[in-house]
């Protein structure tokens with residue numbers, strides 16, 4: 001690293017760190033990203049890989065979030081056609097399904113309205129004659145199947161593509177480079193980090209904390225210590241099974257607790273997820289538990305009888321990611337999934353922390369970050385717009 005002074009230093013090479021680097025570089029600012037391990041090694045490679053509005057967030061009335069994500073989905077389908085693709089999603093309804101057909105019709109109708117009533121956002125009922133064409137889905141007592149469309153990506157590849165775009169605009173990436181600590185000064189921060197085993201120091205006007213589940217650990221290493229938001233880490237696990245789902249994605253209701261669980265085609269296999277379980281400890285240690293694996297296996301085989309003999313030993317892979325959710329008495333499933341931007345001071349922040357968020361909305365989040373910190377930065381001329389930069 002030649003330079004020592006940056007407008008913006010970003011901690012974390014996940015989707016948010018990459019997004020902020022791209023938005024900052026597009027705004028004409030000098031930016032350095034510190035990633036301690038590899039791009040997307042945290043939550044950004046352990047998601048459900050959906051670029052979606054989040055149909056289920058309508059149940060908790062998170063309309064602005066769903067609308068923003070659907071707009072970002074439409075944009076990513078244009079900017080990253082090789083990385084983000086639409087697929088059919090099926091919702092089977094059985095007598096015991098708690099989400100009744102009228103609720104699903106209402107939800108899918110609203111989802112379509114929030115998506116701008118585009119042809120892609122239409123939904124329909126699958127005729128009974130086509131039920132045999134649903135990858136072996138249990139048809140005994142099946143009463144209805146709805147179909148709509150949503151998108152899938154490769155989360156790691158998307159993160160890399162956004163960082164590549166940021167670097168093409170001049171953003172610098174130090175990796176592996178671990179943030180060690182920072183001191184807030186009059187107009188910005190002095191940042192200490194270890195890069196390739198070397199102690200390094202740089203300065204910046206604004207430090208963006210995009211360390212995902214490590215966010216509060218980062219704040220603890222800053223003096224004077226900025227306030228932290230009280231958050232909970234909630235683990236979500238996925239399992240990968242041998243097999244194919246060639247017709248589409250399945251939106252299933254877990255028989256145990258009625259949570260929504262997805263079964264999806266992924267890299268020639270089947271990906272099933274996810275769970276919600278409180279997590280304590282070092283975020284690097286997030287691993288699926290036996291209970292989570294059983295829960296996902298049971299849910300999947302309940303709807304796909306051909307897999308009823310499947311045991312934990314037959315699983316090809318399993319991974320877990322950590323959601324950063326506001327601490328609350330509510331069950332995680334019902335809590336807001338909005339991104340929270342938390343500044344060390346209201347007027348001219350020196351440190352801005354990103355809590356939570358969606359892979360889908362990373363670009364919109366990054367634009368909000370830049371808007372929030374613009375008064376702390378020197379005037380620069382934008383060189384590009386993230387709304388127009390192709391990815392991948």
Ligand SMILES: Cc1cc2nc3c(=O)[nH]c(=O)nc-3n(C[C@H](O)[C@H](O)[C@H](O)COP(=O)(O)OP(=O)(O)OC[C@H]3O[C@@H](n4cnc5c(N)ncnc54)[C@H](O)[C@@H]3O)c2cc1C
Pocket residue numbers: 011012013014015016017034035036037038039040041042043044045046047048049050051052177178179180210211212213214235236237274320321322323354356357358359360361
């Ligand atoms: C189970 C699960 C499923 C999800 N599914 C979806 C989905 O289908 N669609 C969707 O839109 N969203 C989804 N999300 C949400 C989305 O995945 C996350 O919001 C997003 O990936 C968070 O990215 P991030 O950049 O904030 O954090 P991370 O990806 O965790 O990145 C943080 C980075 O900071 C680095 N870091 C930490 N400490 C330091 C340090 N001291 N120095 C340098 N670097 C450091 C880490 O190595 C890491 O790379 C899901 C989340 C979970 C948990």
